[in-house]
Amino acid sequence: MFFDDERSNRLRPHILTELVGQFMNDQERAKLFGLPETTRIRERAKVISPDRLKIGDHCWIGEGAVLDASGGMEIGEHTSIGLNCLVFTHSSWLANMMLENHSGTDLIERKPVRIGKGCFIGGNSVIMPGVTIGDFATVQPLSVVAKDVPERSLVAGNPARVFQRYDDEYIQGEAERVRAENKRRRELAEERGETVVWGAPAGEFDKP
Structure with a gap:
């Protein structure tokens, strides 16, 4: 049974696009999602609000990654987002605290994420809303990035901190x-x- 309401009809094309994308290779899937033709996006990866994602050439998005671009997201050229990474640009914690976790709540906070060119974001890492990651930075796997990352640096941990400069x-x-x-x-x-x-x-x- 399918609902015939505004929200359902708005979400259904995105659901169908993701379903069809599972039968494509990484370059075909990128084209389906409207990403640059040099981009490769692996199976089970998801882009929320793809119209608010600005991504450069020769990027790679790994299996199971979730890019929440609802608050605005920029990813520079030649950057890789590892498998199962979560990149958030919104938070609903206040909606939960205020018991207003319903569709259409005005307690959603959105902050853009910017990831520079030539970056490597290791698998299973989490990038929090409002973070800027400088050019040529490396985020080690399993890191939680809650603060800005300087360019040409390696960060790791939870919360992530700088361990090396390049x-x-x-x-x-x-x-x-x-x-x-x-x-x-x-x-x-x-x-x-x-x-x-x-x-x-x-x-x-x-x-x-």
Whole structure:
């Protein structure tokens, strides 16, 4: 049985869109949700109020992530949101405290979230309303981010705090290290007659 009221009719197209999206690959799903064509959004991920989400190119949204953009959300280019992450832009705690937790309550508070470019948000992390995460920041998995995160920093914990700062020299050095190691692994894989894929081939590569 389906209700024929304003709220139900407003929500149903979003429900159907998510249902259809489960049968698509990550790029097809991004196109269905109206995201940039270079965006990839994995299965079971959900975007609330997608019309209020501004997202850059080459972003990745992991399985089961929930992006609540109802209060406004910006995500910069080349940023990844890990699996099962929760990004909130609204809170209803006052509606609960005042016993007014009904549809249409005027005790919902909304604050935008801004996540910069080149960020990595580790899986199962929570981003609270009103938070700004600077460019090139890393949030370690299982973190709860309730305050702004400086650019080029690594944060972790509940509540999340800064453990490390990055500079260009450090990032460049790490990129060169990983590229060299992946090149070595691909060459060894070719010598073994194994199929070589992009990135780092899986398996044991400590021994020739």
